[in-house]
Amino acid sequence: MEYDFDSIEKDARAKWQKDNVYEVPEKSSKPKFYILDMFPYPSGAGLHVGHPLGYIASDIFARYKRLKGYNVLHPMGFDAFGLPAEQYALETGQHPAITTKTNIARYREQLDKIGFCYDWKREVRTSDPKYYKWTQWIFLQLFDSWMDRSQQKARRIAELVSIFEQEGNVNHVCPGDEMISFDASAWKGYSVQEQRRVLMQYRLAFLDYAVVWWCEALGTVLANDEVVNGVSERGGHPVEKKQMRQWFLRITEYAERLLKSLETLEWSDAMKEMQRNWIGKSYGAEVDFYLDEAAVNGTKRFIKIFTTRADTIFGADFMVLAPEHELVSSITTAEQRTVVEDYVTYVKSRSERERMTEVKQVSGAFTGAYVLHPFTGKQMPVWISEYVLSGYGTGAIMAVPCGDDRDHAFAKHFHIPISNIFGELYDGEKAYTEKAGRIQKSSFISMMEIPQAAEKVIDMLEDLQIGKRKVNYKLRDAGFSRQRYWGEPFPIKYEGETPYAIDAKELPVILPHVESYKPGPEGQGPLANIPEWMAEHRETNTMPGYAGSSWYFLRYMDPHNEHEFASRAATDYWKQVDIYIGGTEHAVGHLLYSRMWTKALYDLGYIGFDEPFKKLVNQGMIQGVSKILWTVGLKGAEVNHVPAIYISYDLCKEFGKSLFGADILKMIQQRNPTLIVGPMEGSKEIEIILNPYRVDINIVDKNDLLDINEFSKQLDINKVPVFLSNDNTIRCSSEVEKMSKSKRNVINPDDIVAQYGADTFRMYEMFLGPIDVSKPWDTKGIEGVHRFIKKMWRLYNDEQKGWIVSDEAATDAELRILHKTIKKTEEDIERFAFNTAVSSFMICVNELSSLNCHKLAVLEPLAVCIAAFAPHTAEELWHSLGHKDSVLNAAFPTWEQQYVTDNSKVYPVAVNGKTRAEMEFPLDMEQADIEKVILADATIQKYMEGKAPKKVIFVKGKMINVVV
């Protein structure tokens, strides 16, 4: 009998299922542990070997924690609403619910083969009405809440109403419109519609007309983070800005808390930094610059700007407004009107992509208007330019060319005189942007250091009431509407223009069936095509993809609750997710929204914690290695009846050096004289274009040679391909890139599992390298891991004699190997170093098999030690050792100090300036002149065979510290 992973794994799975070993008890005296994977979106392509990387890591950790005596919640579910299923529906007419269901079934099957310990009874699907009922419910809570800025806490709208009735909004600035101001009697005088309009400006989920990213191709609005480099993240379609009525989440009200509580989280610095950047907090001042014009009704108009460099105010030479700024048309003078309007039109005509790629180009227009400097009274021209963004700060700046690169370039381009407030620090060629040095020629702040000068200026502005300190955030409110079908319907009905929440008792609002997934009229979603829906004046938008995923981690705690999203008892028991594993791609989207929802639910008293994910582990991607076959295109040659020409990569490399178009043409003719090829003279004018064609990686061998027969079979039979090469072989080049179906480089985990078994697959994925590093999949190395598992199995079994475990007492040498391995496993798992843990198993098994050790006393703990990594094999061994219960119910073995250390002798590396080379060993520690001794771990191991403390520190001959 050999190691038969197929039957071992089948038996183990059957046993787990029969005994319900993965079921997580609701009540337990054990300490809890919650470890979560980012649930997948079930795409039609199925899983490839990259997907399970994080799942395997979390599975190992979950099993380990369970062996350590924790009650472990380790659930899985599906993020089932979203665009791809709907796009597919548009193309094929297949209902998204059906494709989603099929895809989930396939995912489930693939996941099961790898042996994950998920409690599937807790599975959630965001598209299930029983689930999205609560997504809608939470939306209603946000709709019914506002942020009390002074308490930094979300409160109920009803409380706000009673505040308004008593004192108006004097103590609660309106976040939606800071200009709104009223007292109690004014409030009471408002009509119901007016009151609701005001309240809408406070709600955490609110309706607003706003400029949003509109994607024509997808027919929907996209969130900021769904737009990448000026095109849609999904599909890469162009996007434009458009004014539309949209639902929003007032996440900006949480900016400060989202920023601050990052400090309490165990996330990578990179991840925290990304969130900090996204929130983008900056300290500065708002300053009013009055227009140089006659007062109307005793007031003058002013331009409010934001600056982080108030210290440079005396260097301001002109003003710049965003082209979209509301004052632009009213301040523009008659002479400048044409120029300004042309410029505004030009800016509007430019796609976001153009704007982004041509960042360095200077453009702008003069409005003809002037403002007066608040301190000097200097007249300053007002310009507009697209380098000032309407969405940041106030959409207007004071331009200080000597202290800012962009202002400098602008001034140079339009020949605006530049004042210098930095003396010799500014050379006239390049702006001085450092925030150190002394300010000059600046009235009351002259010769002050920059930081102090800034403070002084702001103080002065505040005294004069023309400016104030201001904290600014880049973060914008999150768009929460999609003109799409396959998402959660809003629990909202309209009376005229006024939206009303649907009574919570009527939830869920079921997503109705539609015949067509085409958009409705006027950019509305497909729901607008349903007469019954419209008759009830329901909201036609649906929620975005991140709605369901913003709270799913809570539902796992109490997945079948029909009365609450999760009971308080359940959330109080499980609390935060202890470890959350997933990719970095959700750094600012999902992770930020989840944090906000958690904080809101906390504020409203539904849960007892305000951060969802205590520790975050990012797994790297497993990339594919695409095989690229180069095809030749000839420009400038008249080639009739051009076949597909494929060229060996060896030959490609010669291109730049010696081969020209004509050489290629000659080669083609030699090989295939029937081809009629055009003019051959002027060879250098014939341009060769090499086009990459990604071939199925299965028809390329390990030396990158193409299986020409197999390839030809896949081609159109009428087109005879021509292959060009020096030696009758066609070589491909390789490229490491994302694994995807379209790149024909996908390795399917099912195939690997079928060939080597799930345990080998799991261990190999871990063995590849650190969990957070991206790396290409390479099937070659898997043999080593497979050999190791077989070797381990042979510690228990002999191919002839069968079961060979004996009751003999273990020797010290054997125990040392065992205990070192247990210790190492424990340490490595705790710090997520699964690759080195696998290595230590290999060492252990190698050593035990060279000692010919088949003893129960050693092998029984070893089976438990390895159970998290190779659960099927461990289960079988555990069972064969006579245990009725699953190995998961065993306790992780403990290691004993005596087998891993021995401090009877010390071997220092350096003593009082003497190096090891100059000393004799072992040293006499009673020597009085020894002041300090530091031991090298590796040195000790060599001398002591692994028994020693790591460091021993002596002072004046007395041992003062032993570090183990």
Add this chain to the structure above:
RNA sequence: GCGGGUGUGGUGAAAUUGGUAGACACGCUAGACUUAGGAUCUAGUGCUGUGAGGCUUGGGGGUUCGAGUCCCUCCACCCGCACCA
């Protein structure tokens, strides 16, 4: 441009607080048993040199008895943000 990160054999990588660099594995070389080996086992494998030895963690410099690890500087690559005032 700004922010974060990484650079170690032919390859994936170890080295936990500064202490024998390259564990473990792939690959490769030789050998054993074999009709055969894509099974198994043994030995070797950073570079260089016949050898003792010398050299080696992207380059250069520094701190230290001792540096892959700490500091400075330059280079390369990766990720994120990007006209954010």
